[in-house]
Amino acid sequence: MKNHEIARIFQVIAEYLEMEGVRFKPYAYQKAALTLENLKDSVEDIYNQGGLKGLKAIPGVGESIAQKIEEYLNTGKIEYYEEFRRKLPIDLDALIAVEGMGPKKAKMLFEKLGITNLTELEEAARSHKIAPLKGFGDKTEANIIEGIEFVKKSTGRFLLGEVLPLADRVLATLRALPEVQRADVAGSLRRMKETIGDLDFLAISSQPEKVMDFFVSQPEVVKVYGRGQTKSSVRLRQGVDMDLRVIPPGSYGAALQYFSGSKEHNIALRQIAIDKDYKLNEYGLFEGDRMIAGATEEEVYAKLGLPWIPPELREDRGEIQAAQAGTLPTLIRLEDIRGDLHVHSAWDGGVNSIAEIAQAAMALGYEYVGISDHTQFLRIEHGLDEKQLRQRNREIDALNEKLRRAGKHFTVLKGCEANIMNDGSIDITDEVLAELDYVIAGIHSTFRMPRVEMMARLRTAMNNPHVDIIAHPTGRILKKREEYEVAVGELLKIARETGTILEINSYPERLDLGDSNILAAKRTGVKMIINTDAHHIDQLRYLPYGIAQARRGWAEKDDIVNAWGLKKFLEFMKPGR
DNA sequence: GCCGTTTTCGGCCCGACTGTTTTCAGTCG
Incomplete structure (x- = not known):
């Protein structure tokens, strides 16, 4: 859907306008961005069916914004936005992600110090170039450094709400492939953590080649880190990395368990296996060389003397003890x-x-x-x-x-x-x-x-x-x-x-x-x-x-x-x- | 730039707080 791409551009236009001190217009662009972000129908469909008039029927979209949407649909860009980017070539989004930094300060720092991105901002703050500027000071500089540290801590991770719809789409497509017998998402997404580092998919397939071909050639893939028989890794345009592993059916449950984590939960689980003289890894649960479980998660847990544990609980926060005692909660649905x-x-x-x-x-x-x-x-x-x-x-x-x-x-x-x-x-x-x-x-x-x-x-x-x-x-x-x-x-x-x-x-x-x-x-x-x-x-x-x-x-x-x-x-x- | 059950023009996006200043600009919700 182009809705999100256009909404993003409108959001940045609003920030540029804010930067220039324009009144009211930023609000209009922001409102249009919010509406587009939440629109159920794609603007492409709306435009194809109703043209400019259809676009103008969207709340918050008038003559001018409708034309900009049309321009984007036809040319892939919006000249008004490109103009701003030429005039003020800075990574505005990244800069104002820092708490306390807004469009005005970003503009000032660009004009006085040529700061265009986070790295330059941090360098300037750490070498005390910011405090002496008019309107800034020691505290602002310290706040900027603190803000950058917070932003850096969370970079590389995505909000659950950002990646779940994406993962659902990929999963649905995978499952629809005739070569795929089964597919699941693993990792922190399966545990539904609030932020997600990358996406892990597992699949059973009789023809891994074809599945991998599909995976690395999805339209949103911008980089292929690797493409093998059993594992491929890609980066999507949205900045998220995704792995796909094809697993033999007999090991699927063990792999799903292993790749769902958490690491802490798995360590505790492996300890239980060791205590029983078993060995647990992503291929299965073994007694000596003999695999005694692996096809499903349920049987892996069962052989360890445990009921199946919902992924959301797998953090080694007492869920294993509760499972052993038979007191796992009946989670809200x-x-x-x-x-x-x-x-x-x-x-x-x-x-x-x-x-x-x-x-x-x-x-x-x-x-x-x-x-x-x-x-x-x-x-x-x-x-x-x-x-x-x-x-x-x-x-x-x-x-x-x-x-x-x-x-x-x-x-x-x-x-x-x-x-x-x-x-x-x-x-x-x-x-x-x-x-x-x-x-x-x-x-x-x-x-x-x-x-x-x-x-x-x-x-x-x-x-x-x-x-x-x-x-x-x-x-x-x-x-x-x-x-x-x-x-x-x-x-x-x-x-x-x-x-x-x-x-x-x-x-x-x-x-x-x-x-x-x-x-x-x-x-x-x-x-x-x-x-x-x-x-x-x-x-x-x-x-x-x-x-x-x-x-x-x-x-x-x-x-x-x-x-x-x-x-x-x-x-x-x-x-x- | 959008919108209209007072309006097709004139409102809308205000108020507190912070950090910088000595009267205020920028940011945030």
Whole structure:
């Protein structure tokens, strides 16, 4: 799909415009980029069927942007963008990925020091060339160095949400090949880790040659590292490396186990094999020279005296002991989820109407959906004030009435994503909060607060009898920003004491709480909720990423409040309303 | 550059914070 390519270009155009200090236009390009990113249909199809007029029907796309899409579809480039790149030939994306660096600073550093990329930025910062510049200083320079270090730590890894759709596509194509009897994804992707280094595929095939031919000649391959009988490695245009191994059927389970990892889990498993005088490797489980298991994972685990362990648990975090004791958790599944409670509507600048959201949620088989628009503090997100919240509530009431009359067993809940101010207070009056079905509260400003103050802030918010759920509790942004100063142990204790639910946010950059915090929450007896934070109905499909985190954190149905029916869910909300 | 149940022009993207300054520019949500 060209949608993503064009969205990316629009995003960079927005940054270039920002750089030049142009007002409002960046917003228009950003909005168009967001819409394209989430569009279900390909712009090629839309253009082929409806021409320029069809493109202009896309929200946020007008005359000028439609023409640029047309230009890209016809020529593969957009001259407006190329012009910017000639004028300011810098790796803008990489530079502003550094926390604290924005388009303006990037421009300044290019003009004064000729900095075009991360390496040059780091060199300049380390040799103290940046601090003396007007508008910069020692702290900015130190922050840049810190930011670069964080970015470097996470380079080479991709978000689960970035690579999973890609891997699914490759896997589906592999499985469709007549020469392939079986194919699976292994590695950290199978374990659904939040970030992925590279993709490992395994296959059984009677004609490995043909499978390898296919693998190395996929349209997105830009580099072939190697092509052999049993293993090939390639790099895709998206920057991801992929391996494919063809495995003999008798070893397939052992190989799947071995290449799924984690390394720590495998070491522990091999130790069990050694204790039984066996040997375990990627070819099978051996007693002396005799293979006693290998075709399936189940038989490998069984011969080691263990039930099959779900890949998400394979981190040597106690899953082997639990398996031995027969106490493995029954992990939460996508099918268990009854509703999504963190969804933004057009009321706060999201894309879709509440009716559209309800429709989409029903199509996903949900029993309820909660609208959680931003509140007034977040002006940029068009946060609602009390009056607007009430207006919106009336719309929801009317919609519920309509659904009821149509005989639908579906409920739209009235919520909000309120802001936790620096002192822990909420930016909406108690009176209006009490009129909602539930309240999510989150921190959206002043992240660099010292730990003691941050915890006091959170404690105050969680003690508020109207605050039911804390959104993205640690504030981390994967590959971009560390957690804010949260003492997770203390947070969990307060959550338990106050009956506050902690969110598992499914947004691919967040996945917050993360897996180990989820496990800690479960052990503390804190309830959680898996939400998408969707700003567009297509983002309701982010939920599996949150489910994956929850599964990695050992969560079961009982731990997750939106796996409960509506009545039980509502009864669990605080009695402050 | 987009958009319209007040508008085809004039709004939209505001407010807090940080780090730099001595009144403000840049960044972030």
